[in-house]
Amino acid sequence: MNVQLRPETEARLTALAAASGVSVDDYLAALVERQSPGSETATSEEPPVSRPRQSIADFIVESMKDIPAEIMATMPTDGASQHDHYIYGWPKRDV
Numbered sequence: 001m002n003v004q005l006r007p008e009t010e011a012r013l014t015a016l017a018a019a020s021g022v023s024v025d026d027y028l029a030a031l032v033e034r035q036s037p038g039s040e041t042a043t044s045e046e047p048p049v050s051r052p053r054q055s056i057a058d059f060i061v062e063s064m065k066d067i068p069a070e071i072m073a074t075m076p077t078d079g080a081s082q083h084d085h086y087i088y089g090w091p092k093r094d095v
Contacts, residue, residue, distance in 0.1 A: 005013070017027035054062075064072075076086060084090040 013027070014024055017024045020027055022030070076082065078092075078095070079086055081095045082092050085092045
């Protein structure tokens, strides 16, 4: 079978196969096996994650734990309700 590819697509495919350390034929075969519905080797699972996922709130708390107390004391306490003031410089709203 011959498949006509645009030159940029062929170059990208060749580069991806080379980066994976396989031939273009083997690279395409692996893609087909992974994408074929009903195939025994097809999988809809996501690849394993190297670390457990965390919520955005946990990420923020973790990121802010190293901020010194004197810096935290200068942070606005009404940031959520007055975000337009802090982001855009608009006058504070009566809340």
